Amino acid sequence: MSSLVRKNILNITPYIPGRPIEEVKRQLGLKDIVKLASNENPLGPSPRAVNAIKRAILKINRYPDGSCFYFKNALAKKFRLRAENFICGNGSDELIDIIIKTFVEEDEEILTADVTFLEYEIISKINNRQIITVPLKYFKYDLEAIKRRINKKTKLIFISNPNNPTGTYVTSYEVEEFFRDMPEDLIVVLDEAYDLFVDADDFPNSLSYLNSKNIIIMKTFSKSYGLAGLRVGFAISRPHFIQSMDRARPPFNVNTLAQAAAIAALEDKKFFRKTKDTILREKRYLYGSLDKLGIPYIHSVANFILMDVGRDGMAVFRDMLKFGVIVRDMKQYGLKNFIRVTIGTHRENERFIKVLKKIL
Ligand SMILES: Cc1ncc(COP(=O)(O)O)c(C=O)c1O
Numbered sequence: 250m251s252s253l254v255r256k257n258i259l260n261i262t263p264y265i266p267g268r269p270i271e272e273v274k275r276q277l278g279l280k281d282i283v284k285l286a287s288n289e290n291p292l293g294p295s296p297r298a299v300n301a302i303k304r305a306i307l308k309i310n311r312y313p314d315g316s317c318f319y320f321k322n323a324l325a326k327k328f329r330l331r332a333e334n335f336i337c338g339n340g341s342d343e344l345i346d347i348i349i350k351t352f353v354e355e356d357e358e359i360l361t362a363d364v365t366f367l368e369y370e371i372i373s374k375i376n377n378r379q380i381i382t383v384p385l386k387y388f389k390y391d392l393e394a395i396k397r398r399i400n401k402k403t404k405l406i407f408i409s410n411p412n413n414p415t416g417t418y419v420t421s422y423e424v425e426e427f428f429r430d431m432p433e434d435l436i437v438v439l440d441e442a443y444d445l446f447v448d449a450d451d452f453p454n455s456l457s458y459l460n461s462k463n464i465i466i467m468k469t470f471s472k473s474y475g476l477a478g479l480r481v482g483f484a485i486s487r488p489h490f491i492q493s494m495d496r497a498r499p500p501f502n503v504n505t506l507a508q509a510a511a512i513a514a515l516e517d518k519k520f521f522r523k524t525k526d527t528i529l530r531e532k533r534y535l536y537g538s539l540d541k542l543g544i545p546y547i548h549s550v551a552n553f554i555l556m557d558v559g560r561d562g563m564a565v566f567r568d569m570l571k572f573g574v575i576v577r578d579m580k581q582y583g584l585k586n587f588i589r590v591t592i593g594t595h596r597e598n599e600r601f602i603k604v605l606k607k608i609l
Pocket residue numbers: 287288339340341342343366409412413440442468469470471477480481482
């Protein structure tokens with residue numbers, strides 16, 4: 250019997266997320282698990298967000314505010330823009346889908362890098378859209394090569410900046426060059442899921458292109474704000490693009506608790522400072538420990554580090570799992586001898602280094 254499923258769906262390799270803590274506990278009978286696999290915030294959620302959720306919980310008999318009125322106004326205040334510049338999503342994952350649905354016709358193409366965030370490719374394929382990938386150069390997006398690859402069919406370009414899973418970034422100079430003489434019939438999406446961890450002076454100010462270029466900037470509350478489990482992200486663009494994207498958006502896509510928590514988290518400066526300080530300090534600790542172990546790694550401006558473990562990364566992932574440490578193997582990304590490790594608390598990072606030493 251034929252499977253009745255569309256061919257493009259059968260051709261998709263599903264996204265494999267980091268293993269959940271509870272699942273690993275259950276399967277391996279372990280109690281104390283350290284999860285460094287999904288680039289989450291190791292300090293927990295923003296406390297202000299938790300309090301906001303407690304206040305909002307008695308309202309969940311009602312549908313959420315489909316227009317995200319207060320949330321968009323809070324974003325507008327924070328970014329000194331207008332509410333019309335924002336669209337909110339059930340995680341930025343959903344926004345990738347909405348962007349593709351809104352802008353890419355059947356015979357048009359999407360461009361991105363190889364290796365980058367896998368969802369660009371998966372969501373393109375779910376929507377039966379062609380995606381072309383351009384190899385990284387020294388683990389970085391090669392914007393010159395991507396620009397050369399643009400043709401009449403190109404409609405969208407996804408740039409993960411910083412890039413997941415390498416942790417590298419394209420500079421303000423590179424972005425400026427990229428936008429110079431860029432055709433006007435395509436849209437560039439800058440996915441800045443990790444921008445708040447960046448400690449580099451030449452990281453681009455993408456908002457400066459908002460009114461002059463066809464650009465959509467995506468950000469998320471899953472990383473620096475510690476709200477991955479709530480699923481909330483947003484995109485910034487010109488009102489014309491936002492209105493069009495709103496047509497492809499499910500009516501109640503951001504739930505009541507997520508909206509309340511995100512508004513509160515935006516103002517939680519203390520939590521954000523602590524998060525960033527922890528990540529930068531612990532990144533130095535991990536670099537130092539990896540240097541001592543002679544394990545090569547890519548310098549990262551995000552909250553994770555891609556490292557070359559010199560043998561099958563999947564085997565390293567499995568061996569570490571037995572000791573209760575969940576990291577991410579890079580098989581799906583085509584980086585066989587690599588693992589990606591999220592920067593955790595000091596205790597978590599020490600445990601990771603200890604187990605790595607033991608198994609290598
Ligand atoms: C580059 C990048 N973009 C988007 C996302 C999705 O984030 P969200 O949790 O907002 O869907 C991730 C998550 O890992 C990511 O790494």
